[in-house]
Amino acid sequence: MGASELTRPLAWIAVDWGSSNLRAWAMDAQHHVMASASSPRGMLSLTPAEYEAELLGIVDDWLPDSGQTPVMVCGMAGARQGWQEAAYLATPTRLDQLSRGAVMPPLADPRLRVYLLPGLSQTGSTNHDYDVMRGEETQLAGLLADTSRFSGLVCLPGTHAKWARLTDGAVTEFATYLTGELYQLLAHQSVLKHSVGQDDLQHDGCRQAFTQAVKATYQAPERFSQRLFGVRAQDLLANTLPSGDARSAVLAAHLSGLTIGLELAGACHELTPGENVTLIGNEALSHRYALALETLGIDTQRVDGDTAVLAGLTLAYQSTRQ
Amino acid sequence: MGASELTRPLAWIAVDWGSSNLRAWAMDAQHHVMASASSPRGMLSLTPAEYEAELLGIVDDWLPDSGQTPVMVCGMAGARQGWQEAAYLATPTRLDQLSRGAVMPPLADPRLRVYLLPGLSQTGSTNHDYDVMRGEETQLAGLLADTSRFSGLVCLPGTHAKWARLTDGAVTEFATYLTGELYQLLAHQSVLKHSVGQDDLQHDGCRQAFTQAVKATYQAPERFSQRLFGVRAQDLLANTLPSGDARSAVLAAHLSGLTIGLELAGACHELTPGENVTLIGNEALSHRYALALETLGIDTQRVDGDTAVLAGLTLAYQSTRQ
Numbered sequence A, B: 001m002g003a004s005e006l007t008r009p010l011a012w013i014a015v016d017w018g019s020s021n022l023r024a025w026a027m028d029a030q031h032h033v034m035a036s037a038s039s040p041r042g043m044l045s046l047t048p049a050e051y052e053a054e055l056l057g058i059v060d061d062w063l064p065d066s067g068q069t070p071v072m073v074c075g076m077a078g079a080r081q082g083w084q085e086a087a088y089l090a091t092p093t094r095l096d097q098l099s100r101g102a103v104m105p106p107l108a109d110p111r112l113r114v115y116l117l118p119g120l121s122q123t124g125s126t127n128h129d130y131d132v133m134r135g136e137e138t139q140l141a142g143l144l145a146d147t148s149r150f151s152g153l154v155c156l157p158g159t160h161a162k163w164a165r166l167t168d169g170a171v172t173e174f175a176t177y178l179t180g181e182l183y184q185l186l187a188h189q190s191v192l193k194h195s196v197g198q199d200d201l202q203h204d205g206c207r208q209a210f211t212q213a214v215k216a217t218y219q220a221p222e223r224f225s226q227r228l229f230g231v232r233a234q235d236l237l238a239n240t241l242p243s244g245d246a247r248s249a250v251l252a253a254h255l256s257g258l259t260i261g262l263e264l265a266g267a268c269h270e271l272t273p274g275e276n277v278t279l280i281g282n283e284a285l286s287h288r289y290a291l292a293l294e295t296l297g298i299d300t301q302r303v304d305g306d307t308a309v310l311a312g313l314t315l316a317y318q319s320t321r322q
Helices: A048-062 A095-101 A136-145 A179-189 A204-219 A221-237 A244-270 A283-295 A305-320 B048-062 B095-101 B136-145 B179-189 B204-219 B221-237 B244-270 B283-295 B305-320
Strands: A012-017 A022-027 A033-039 A069-075 A112-116 A120-122 A131-133 A152-156 A161-167 A170-177 A277-281 A300-304 B012-017 B022-027 B033-039 B069-075 B112-116 B120-122 B131-133 B152-156 B161-167 B170-177 B277-281 B300-304
Touching (some): A048 A069, A048 A112, A095 A136, A120 A170, A120 B221, A131 B221, A136 A152, A136 A277, A170 B221, A179 A244, A179 B221, A221 A244, A221 B179, A244 B221, A277 A305, A283 A300, B095 B136, B095 B305, B131 B170, B161 B244, B204 B221, B300 B305
Parallel strands (some): B152 B277
Antiparallel strands (some): A120 A131, A152 A161, A161 A170, B012 B022, B022 B033, B120 B131, B152 B161
């Protein structure tokens, strides 16, 4: 879609550049999305020299003939192994000031000015461990679009699930849980791969297996490793399970509940009574976590992941103009 | 080594037939080992029709010209996907009666009489989960060689670590922890593979990282999943770690301590104060677990894995002759 096809003048471009893909949005002066484009080439498949061309490949059509368009980029493009390293900002970090840590890689094409936003780091202490995030800080910043002094506990489910404590619009503490990756490894590479299929939380048997596993592991996290083998043992011994695909679906839901239950056992002791959790992510994963949290009596509010990242990039763009 | 090369007459043959290998020992009438032989073909690489020939391939030389030699077999050869299924005996199980569950596969060669020993199963209840073991029950039986009414908590470290409560020579309860497999998956297939190398517990830095991780996870098992990512975050951020191979060794020891600490958090709450743990296994792994348990103030006694399996097979052989 050429610049002449954008319905209003291009003000800036929003970019989320992850490990495995690139997504860009053409933004107008009111920070509304006019168009979007994407490419499957993420940090893992690009050398530093290839980033500029890859970006132009999907946004070139949007660019006006003259002038320089700001591009706000969050995600792994700013990692050490990315385009250019935007060093972590150490917590506590005000989310309306991420752009202060942005770096601007040199470009051949004069029509763009690229800002690579920093991630966040946390130094280890007695209270919390070393930790890092890159990309999620921008989604967290998106919460400030509605509530500039946002306070609360936020969870971003995913391969490396993040939990962040926000206080007056700053990240004061955060933790990463390997939950998603752990589930994938166990379901596809471990002895459990013979037993675990594809779950469906709409299905009663799956939902029940999931919520029971969440509750049991939340109450006794030390039995997690034992319960993992129990998935296999149940498959071999239990005659109360359905058979075939229904069986492997129930066992998949059970395994999912074990891994998420372990994460919640670690993350939720931080909650003050009556405090809720804000979930940022895609529909399916947020629904899964909301079900788990509600099983434990914890209320949730959900924010769409893409909505959050665009709001966060908008905040960063606005702060570069101050 | 032919039968004429055995120093005394062959009384029976002991066999441990696992997933990945076959080991056999020529036993005299006093149950001493006269010779041993092995093959790399275990359950995973054999069809039922191939077992007899594979066994004869390594024991043929020991067999006298006439008569029938009993062969006591423990391990995966008796699994559903093995030679012939020797169905699990359900707990509680007296370890001096394993041979009652033995099956005798039909053989073409009249010089052998093969007993495939059963494994153990445990039905799920409010107190414990569904669980299975196959092969370890024979090592546990080996404890009865010295103490026929053995009582105590026993740990067999490994890919799927087993913990068993023995009461008066019977297994009353047991649990499997996926610890070894979890470590392998995390160290070699997850995001941590970039950080984790080969540890060496003789090295002070490794030993310290290991014992600290054991203690921290034992005290707070709910933080396990978070601490996993911490291995990566530390590698990226911590400037107190050594560099190069020493760094990846320390991080490997740290990861090992996390997974074993989680297992101990689950397994050791069963201990009465002052009770010790009997470890059965190979030298290196038993040493690692002993170090972990002693870090938590729990005394251990160690029994060599091969010694235990031979003693258990001997007990089973003796019970077939009653």
